[in-house]
Amino acid sequence: xxxxxxxxxxxxxxxxxxxxxxxxxxLNHDAMYWYRQDPGQGLRLIYYSQIVNDFQxxxxxxxxxxxxxxxxxxxxxxxxxxxxxTAFYLCASSFYRDSEAFFGQGTRLTVV
Amino acid sequence: GENVEQHPSTxxxxxxxxxxIKCTYSDSASNYFPWxxxxxGKRPQLIIDIRSNVxxxxxxxxxxxxxxxxKHFSLHITETQxxxxxxxxxxxxxxxxxxxxKLTFGQGTILTVxx
Numbered sequence: 001x002x003x004x005x006x007x008x009x010x011x012x013x014x015x016x017x018x019x020x021x022x023x024x025x026x027l028n029h030d031a032m033y034w035y036r037q038d039p040g041q042g043l044r045l046i047y048y049s050q051i052v053n054d055f056q057x058x059x060x061x062x063x064x065x066x067x068x069x070x071x072x073x074x075x076x077x078x079x080x081x082x083x084x085x086t087a088f089y090l091c092a093s094s095f096y097r098d099s100e101a102f103f104g105q106g107t108r109l110t111v112v
Numbered sequence: 113g114e115n116v117e118q119h120p121s122t123x124x125x126x127x128x129x130x131x132x133i134k135c136t137y138s139d140s141a142s143n144y145f146p147w148x149x150x151x152x153g154k155r156p157q158l159i160i161d162i163r164s165n166v167x168x169x170x171x172x173x174x175x176x177x178x179x180x181x182x183k184h185f186s187l188h189i190t191e192t193q194x195x196x197x198x199x200x201x202x203x204x205x206x207x208x209x210x211x212x213x214k215l216t217f218g219q220g221t222i223l224t225v226x227x
Contacts, residue, residue: 031213040121042201042219043156050213058214059113090155094215098144098163098205101215103155 003027006091006104013078013085013111021076021107023091030096032074036060037088037106046089049074078109086111114139116204118218126226131192133221135202136184144205145178145185150220151198159200160187192225199223 004025013019023032031050035043045058049068063082068074074093078085088108092101115138125131137145146161162169162176162185169176173192178185189196202218 033215035217040219042118043203043217045214045216048214056214059216092215096213100146100158100161103157105155 004091004093004102004104006089006107008107009105011107011109013109015111016080018077018079019109021078021089021091021109023074023076023104024072025074025093025102026072027093027102028071028095029093029102030071031094031101032068033092033094033101034058034064034066034074034076035090035092037090043090046076085109114142114204114206114214114216116202116216116218118202118221120221121219122222122224124224124226125192127192127194129192131189131196131223131225133187133200133202133223134184135186135204135218136182137204137216138183139204139206140180140183142204142206145176146203146205147174147176147187148201148203148217149198150201156201189223192223194225194227197223197225 007022033048034046044060046064047066049055065077090106091104094101118135143164148156149159150156160174162178173190175188200221206214
């Protein structure tokens with residue numbers, strides 16, 4: 001284990017607040033991804049980035065925002081516009097677009 | 113964009129039996145097809161992958177087949193063991209176009225191997 005780190009492991013947020021999930025990797029990977037995992041729905045792609053200062057929307061980007069200012073970091077902000085933010089969030093990285101993706105341990109976000 | 117469908121959603125087998133999980137994809141530009149295993153409370157980990165220039169790949173008890181024409185690929189696990197019990201995800205990575213680099217996952221299959 002190691003190489004890609006997500007923090008915190010558990011996060012509680014009040015309705016109407018923005019919250020930022022951290023994802024850091026020291027694997028020198030170019031590509032990074034954010035997924036949301038809900039029971040019975042698999043891994044749904046929120047955002048992905050192939051290089052620094054560039055990122056693309058995934059299938060469920062509404063209510064989320066990202067930045068890629070450094071190769072090692074790809075933080076995800078869950079905004080108040082996300083209607084149902086309670087979920088398990090997974091960050092992943094890979095050397096390039098069609099190689100093994102390594103996942104972080106995940107962050108479980110709960111809206112209270 | 114790419115859409116990956118995975119079946120079945122749950123699969124129950126007896127120890128020693130084989131298990132097969134199937135996935136279909138929609139984007140003919142996809143060229144990389146990994147399979148991940150996620151044990152309870154843990155992160156997904158790659159178990160096998162296949163690229164579009166290969167029809168079949170095997171690693172001990174695990175094999176993956178790819179049919180590019182039909183746009184489907186399958187995971188085969190032989191001689192299943194209780195420790196194979198987990199959630200399995202297929203995925204497809206798009207090689208070009210507006211979805212360049214996008215890694216899309218299927219909905220997952222909960223595999224239970226009964227001793």
